[in-house]
Amino acid sequence: MGIRTKYLQLVAATTMAFSAASDAGRTTMAITRESGATTNISEAQSDLHGDSTVSGTVKLAGPQAVATHISMAADPACLKAHPAPVMSEEVVTGANGALKNVIVFVSDGLGNRAFDPPKEPAVFDQKSCSYNPHILGMRAGQTLRVTNSDPTTHNIHPVPQNNREWNMSQPPLSPPIEQTFAREEIIPVKCNIHPWMRGYIAVFKHPYFAVTDKNGSFDLKNVPPGEYTIQAWHEKYGVLTQKLNLAPNQSQGVEFVFKPRAAD
Numbered sequence: 001m002g003i004r005t006k007y008l009q010l011v012a013a014t015t016m017a018f019s020a021a022s023d024a025g026r027t028t029m030a031i032t033r034e035s036g037a038t039t040n041i042s043e044a045q046s047d048l049h050g051d052s053t054v055s056g057t058v059k060l061a062g063p064q065a066v067a068t069h070i071s072m073a074a075d076p077a078c079l080k081a082h083p084a085p086v087m088s089e090e091v092v093t094g095a096n097g098a099l100k101n102v103i104v105f106v107s108d109g110l111g112n113r114a115f116d117p118p119k120e121p122a123v124f125d126q127k128s129c130s131y132n133p134h135i136l137g138m139r140a141g142q143t144l145r146v147t148n149s150d151p152t153t154h155n156i157h158p159v160p161q162n163n164r165e166w167n168m169s170q171p172p173l174s175p176p177i178e179q180t181f182a183r184e185e186i187i188p189v190k191c192n193i194h195p196w197m198r199g200y201i202a203v204f205k206h207p208y209f210a211v212t213d214k215n216g217s218f219d220l221k222n223v224p225p226g227e228y229t230i231q232a233w234h235e236k237y238g239v240l241t242q243k244l245n246l247a248p249n250q251s252q253g254v255e256f257v258f259k260p261r262a263a264d
């Protein structure tokens, strides 16, 4: 049974009526039951989630990449934060070619399902003159909270293609900067003061994304059954795509292998 069929049956069974309204440019929905009680969208949207999982690993084929060092000598406060040499986070590999910092996500197959963003902010911290996390996955419309944990000034500057560009200075002990991104996009982030600082904010309209850990592992949980296109994005090696058909209550494994060209 397809998710659409299942969903329609669910709607019929509970005799819910949907109404849509536009609130300050953002579409919201209310659900009215026969009793007249109204529930909020998060309850309604839990119906959109499934019980299937896509999990797996991302690997880098071929010789292990040579880690590169970053020099933070231009700012004594940054240099002081690192007694040991600082390694670039662009290519981070683990055992057996495991590739860290790949964002894996559903790129197609959810149709016109709409998911309300979480109320909690997504936190992007500037710590020891690096971005933490290096790649932040968050939702369109969710609050991005940028914090500065360093005793030096940063100037955070996301460089989007499909969202509004901004850059803001954040001296030590400043309050958090809060912003939102309206549209899906993987946005490079730089610091206008420290040229080595580079991170990414990946913005999605749905909750089915994950960033690989040092084992190259990821999990996409609570995915509804359906036919999906899954992508794995890496800042240096680009995008890999796979299609899969996910049955209800199924755990499906997927492996992505980046095969860099010699020039990479």
Ligand SMILES: [Cu+2]
Pocket: 129, 153, 154, 155, 191, 192, 193, 194, 197
């Ligand atoms: Cu900085």
